[in-house]
Amino acid sequence: xxxxxxxxxxxxxxxxxxxxxxxxxxxxxxxxxxxxxxxxxxxxxxxxxxxxxxxxxxxxxxxxxxxxxxxxxxxxxxxxxxxxxxxxxxxxxxxxxxxxxxxxxxxxxxxxxxxxxxxxxxxxxxxxxxxxxxxxxxxxxxxxxxxxxxxxxxxxxxxxxxxxxxxxxxxxxxxxxxxxxxxxxxxxxxxxxxxxxxxxxxxxxxxxxxxxxxxxxxxxxxxxxxxxxxxxxxxxxxxxxxxxxxxxxxxxxxxxxxxxxxxxxxxxxxxxxxxxxxxxxxxxxxxxxxxxxxxxxxxxxxxxxxxxxxxxxxxxxxxxxxxxxxxxxxxxxxxxxxxxxxxxxxxxxxxxxxxxxxxxxxxxxxxxxxxxxxxxxxxxxxxxxxxxxxxxxxxxxxxxxxxxxxxxxxxxxxxxxxxxxxxxxxxxxxxxxxxxxxxxxxxxxxxxxxxxxxxxxxxxxxxxxxxxxxxxxxx
Numbered sequence: 001x002x003x004x005x006x007x008x009x010x011x012x013x014x015x016x017x018x019x020x021x022x023x024x025x026x027x028x029x030x031x032x033x034x035x036x037x038x039x040x041x042x043x044x045x046x047x048x049x050x051x052x053x054x055x056x057x058x059x060x061x062x063x064x065x066x067x068x069x070x071x072x073x074x075x076x077x078x079x080x081x082x083x084x085x086x087x088x089x090x091x092x093x094x095x096x097x098x099x100x101x102x103x104x105x106x107x108x109x110x111x112x113x114x115x116x117x118x119x120x121x122x123x124x125x126x127x128x129x130x131x132x133x134x135x136x137x138x139x140x141x142x143x144x145x146x147x148x149x150x151x152x153x154x155x156x157x158x159x160x161x162x163x164x165x166x167x168x169x170x171x172x173x174x175x176x177x178x179x180x181x182x183x184x185x186x187x188x189x190x191x192x193x194x195x196x197x198x199x200x201x202x203x204x205x206x207x208x209x210x211x212x213x214x215x216x217x218x219x220x221x222x223x224x225x226x227x228x229x230x231x232x233x234x235x236x237x238x239x240x241x242x243x244x245x246x247x248x249x250x251x252x253x254x255x256x257x258x259x260x261x262x263x264x265x266x267x268x269x270x271x272x273x274x275x276x277x278x279x280x281x282x283x284x285x286x287x288x289x290x291x292x293x294x295x296x297x298x299x300x301x302x303x304x305x306x307x308x309x310x311x312x313x314x315x316x317x318x319x320x321x322x323x324x325x326x327x328x329x330x331x332x333x334x335x336x337x338x339x340x341x342x343x344x345x346x347x348x349x350x351x352x353x354x355x356x357x358x359x360x361x362x363x364x365x366x367x368x369x370x371x372x373x374x375x376x377x378x379x380x381x382x383x384x385x386x387x388x389x390x391x392x393x394x395x396x397x398x399x400x401x402x403x404x405x406x407x408x409x410x411x412x413x414x415x416x417x418x419x420x421x422x423x424x425x426x427x428x429x430x431x432x433x434x435x436x437x438x439x440x441x442x443x444x445x446x447x448x449x450x451x452x453x454x455x456x457x458x459x460x461x462x463x464x465x466x467x468x469x470x471x472x473x474x475x
Contacts, residue, residue: 005037007200008183010050011193017042022173022202027093027320027359028311036176039201044168044209047197051139051166052215054194059136059164066162067118073158073189074111077182081108084150084181091175092146093319093359095311098274107150107182110456113440114158117458121162123465129473134465136164137241138217141210143203143231145223146175146322147277147381152222152245153182155444157196159460160220168197168216170206172223174323203227211235211242218243218464222279224379225405225449243453243463245279245445247379248407251400252282253422255393255413260291261298263412266435268302268385270410272363275318276383277326279450280408280430284369284376286396289389296367299387300346303363306383308352320359321382327359330382334364337375342386343367371399379405397425406447408432429454 005021006013016037023032077084084107085100094103124133140160144152149171160167171179183198199206207227211219211234218241221231225246235242252270254263270282287295311319321327334349347364361382369376369386376386390396400409409426411433413419423431429446445454453463 002034003180003184004034004177007037007039007043007047008187008196008198009043009047010197011187016040017046022200024091024177025323026090027322030324030357030359033090034177036173036180036200038173039199039206041205041209043199043201044206044213047168047199048139048210048213048215050194050197051168054192055136055139055166058166058192058195061164063118063121063123066164067115069189069191070111070115070118070158070161073185073191074108074115076185076189077108077111080181080185084178087178087181088149088175089311091177092149092322093311094274095313095316095319097314099311102274103148103150106148107154109438109440110151110154111158113457114154114162114460117441117461118162121458121461129471131470133468133470135468137464137466138165139215140165140167140218140220140464141213141216142167142169143207143210143219143221143223144169144171144179146172147274147279149175149178150182153179155455155460156220157182159455160464161191161195162461163464165218165464166195168199168210170199170201170210173200173202176200203230207231208234212237214238216240220453220463221245228451244451245453245455246407246449246451247405248279248281248446248450249284249377249379249403249405250280250282250408250410250428251284251286251403252410253286253396253400253412254288254295255396255411255418255422256288257414257418258412259414260287260295264295264298265302267410267412268299268365270435271385272303272306272318272383275321275361277321277381279379282408282410283380283385284400285385285387286390286399287387289391292367292387292389295387296343296345296365299365299367299385303346303365303385306363308360308363309355318363318383321361322359324359326381327361330361330380330384333375333378333380334384337366337369337373337386340373340375342369342373342375345387347384371402377403393422397422401425401427404449407450408446410435
């Protein structure tokens, strides 16, 4: 029996209080392939009440018990690994290899990292006559996006449970099925009633209700900066903690001492990963002005090597973007790049010539981009790369930091000490030197309008804790 039109509340699959459904669109076909129920305030109230009741006992569980629970969740997650990958591919159009090797893998990797972090985590310490204890913050509302569904679900749920919190999760209504499979994992793992709850629905009717709910103690939100501002304003009335991971417009500085062909090729690949739908994608490539034309040639070759098409085909590199809304936004921004005078190196508006349906984007490279152009300022969230020339290192740093965002930055250099010196100048939460492997034990989060708080490993656990000082003499 499918749980697609049910919510998971207080350890049971339940129907919505007020029946209503939303279509889930397969972006490769533009057709609905299933439905979910759309929640309301009544459903949120039920879920929050269940989480609040469960918190009384779950917050008192031992470090060892929570560790054992996370290990069981990981075990069941691995049993459902193929189902999770298939769900991601269907709901967001990711090629199957990417859905498994990156999307589903990310959930597994973050669960493993949280387990390792919890094994080493201390919830109390002595400071002079004070014992400082870290206690679970309470009921947590978790609102996750469609672009990395398992990554963000696990990055919130796992540390919340590690801390002793109870949660209500709202996955994106655009890509909700992987969240439902995750709820099935939690049920099969024996998570106590009320500790994990899931309510599907849209932002105004579920997400904002969760953010403003008086019995919710914390909101952890990942999504656009626009939506994050709404969440923060809604949460402010009850003075609850809000942790946010928002938009990005990350610069990729290729320094003169880097191998230009390798750096540009890998930069294109990094920008186009997940069909460009990553908040920390290196979407602004900064290259020395005297090698700008050479860089465009390397970028053109790299972009045209990508095969865009059916997510189920084994040789597909890029699937569609997630929705009509995203498709239309990306088309508008590509046209803006053309209209504002950037050099269209490859790609452009419309679908690739061999595709007549689906939200497919032509892999696009712009050269001669200036910092004031729309494509250099706005988050595009598709396979579109802007290449900007710079005259010297000081200008490159200035351009890189000239954005309202500060999620990530990328530095390429033949000299790691040089790269680190430039990294020190970046106003960004993560700086990646010479395209390193993904490290789930690093911190993740941004400066400026890219949000606040940090996720991954022990950084994530910290965000779900309150700090209490108990002051007094004696042992």
